[in-house]
Amino acid sequence: MNMKQYLKLELLVELPADLEIELNKPYKKQVDNNIIVEPNKKMTMSVDELADELQISNTTIYTMVRQNEIPHKKVRGRILFHRVTIEKWLSEIEQK
Incomplete structure (x- = not known):
């Protein structure tokens, strides 16, 4: 019988109190000249990603x-586009 074993590790880190407060703050979008920059989005896009977002062809x-x-x-x-x-x-x- 071939059994795989997995080891689960838990890492406990003590965070400074001010950092915990920062993490618990509600999500705020950063605004750059009336353009909202969302932290979850990539900074750059490829040709395929931009074409998909603009709904036009790669060509x-x-x-x-x-x-x-x-x-x-x-x-x-590579051709890159800054979001x-x-x-x-x-x-x-x-x-x-």
Whole structure:
């Protein structure tokens, strides 16, 4: 009989009192120039993630990148989009 054994470890850490108060505070969204930055969201997005969020095709995103129509950065061959920059860019487009 092949049985796997698992070891459950519990780590008890004493936290400073002020840190506990900070953790128990209600969730507050950080606002950056009228754009809400949610802590659970990633800071950057890939082409696929941005296309999905904007509900447009990947091809459209690649075309916009090639024509410098959308703010982006290339990191080691990957095209990345900073979430806050894209949100600001979208709000500027809406104002025009």
